[in-house]
Amino acid sequence: MKNNITKIILTVIALIIIGLTIWYMYSNGGSNEKGEITIVVIDETGTKIINEEISYDNRTTMYAILDDNYDIEVESGFLVRIENVEARNRQVAFIKIWINDIPSQKGVMQMKFNDGDIISFVYTEIG
Amino acid sequence: MIRVKDITIIAILAAILFIQEQALMGLPNVQLTVLILIVYTKAIGVKKTILIVLIHTILDNLLWGFDIRYFIPMLLGWLFIPFSLGTIFKKVEKPLTLAILGILYAFIYSWLMAFPQLLIDKSVFITYLIGDIPFEIIFAASSFATILWLYEPLKKVITNLETQYFGQK
Numbered sequence: 001m002k003n004n005i006t007k008i009i010l011t012v013i014a015l016i017i018i019g020l021t022i023w024y025m026y027s028n029g030g031s032n033e034k035g036e037i038t039i040v041v042i043d044e045t046g047t048k049i050i051n052e053e054i055s056y057d058n059r060t061t062m063y064a065i066l067d068d069n070y071d072i073e074v075e076s077g078f079l080v081r082i083e084n085v086e087a088r089n090r091q092v093a094f095i096k097i098w099i100n101d102i103p104s105q106k107g108v109m110q111m112k113f114n115d116g117d118i119i120s121f122v123y124t125e126i127g
Numbered sequence: 128m129i130r131v132k133d134i135t136i137i138a139i140l141a142a143i144l145f146i147q148e149q150a151l152m153g154l155p156n157v158q159l160t161v162l163i164l165i166v167y168t169k170a171i172g173v174k175k176t177i178l179i180v181l182i183h184t185i186l187d188n189l190l191w192g193f194d195i196r197y198f199i200p201m202l203l204g205w206l207f208i209p210f211s212l213g214t215i216f217k218k219v220e221k222p223l224t225l226a227i228l229g230i231l232y233a234f235i236y237s238w239l240m241a242f243p244q245l246l247i248d249k250s251v252f253i254t255y256l257i258g259d260i261p262f263e264i265i266f267a268a269s270s271f272a273t274i275l276w277l278y279e280p281l282k283k284v285i286t287n288l289e290t291q292y293f294g295q296k
Contacts, residue, residue: 006223007275014272021261021268022155091194096251105257126246 025110030061035115039069042122043085044093050083062119063108077107085123096124136289137175140167141182148187156262161229161236161270162277164208169220169278170285173213180205196243204236222278229270237263 034057041050056065066072066082073081079095080088087093097104097111098120104111113119144163151158167176184202188194211228212219219225237259244252 010223010226011272011275014268017268018157018265021264025155025261089192091192091196094251103251103254105254107258110258 029106029110029112030059030064031056031113031115032058033115034058037065037113037116038118039066040118040120041070041082041085042120044123044125049085061109062111062113066108074108077109079108079121082121085121087123091126093123093125096122098122133175136171137178137182140171140175140285141179141186144179144183145186148183149190156266157269158266159273159277160205161208161232162273162281164205165212165225165229165232165274166278166281166285168209168212170282171289173209176209177206180209194243196246197240200239200242201236204239207235208232222275225278226271226274229274230267233267233270234263237266 034055036053036055038053039050040048043049050070054065054069063074066079070082072079072083073086075088078090079097080086082095085095087095097108098118099111099113100118101120106112144160144167147159147163164176164180167179180202184198184205187201188198216228219228241252241255241259244255
């Protein structure tokens, strides 16, 4: 009986940790303020194919901004295509995200950004 | 020499291990792999579990694209479970202790899987390490809870089936 109570308590703690982690993962990204960002997309030849300013509302994510303004594809949280820049096989290349020349720590679903940021999506070959 | 009935057991259990991982793919890093490998090691032994891990890792790489940079850490991560349970943690039988070990196994596997990112790009490696923390926590917590509740009944079922159909423990 005592053993089962311990198991139940520990399981509830584990479930709370899982719940909080999932909540953190999916609610902590984007921007809480209105603003304007610059979107830059660089293809495999190093050419800037997109360089434009986009306004956004508060409580929005980078995914929502990209989805509203460009033709994109996201697979398992990874941006695999934006317009003609495509990096589907992650063993060959990927689309690296930079926020003001600093590599983003998170993907388009979760990354944070602020008014005035320059967000670059750069086709990057591996190796 | 390996017997036909051993090959049969290994094939069936490897299929169960592989299918559950694919079936739970939709949930972020929630899988029963750690639980199942612990149960297999304790119920059918280290050698058979090592063979199951080999089959599982090869199948996984065949399905998602073979890359030696991911194959080796994945294999090492999963092999650590039967190896450690057959040696340093051989006497551990309590579900709670095994569940705590499950947390350790989940983190070790996740950290090993981060190393291939170093070959891609240093900044990608750091990004991956930071971005993977929530997934590691989910993996560890779900492994902990499932081992705590399911280890004993699953071990009993597999041990009973083996005794019933193959006349051995």
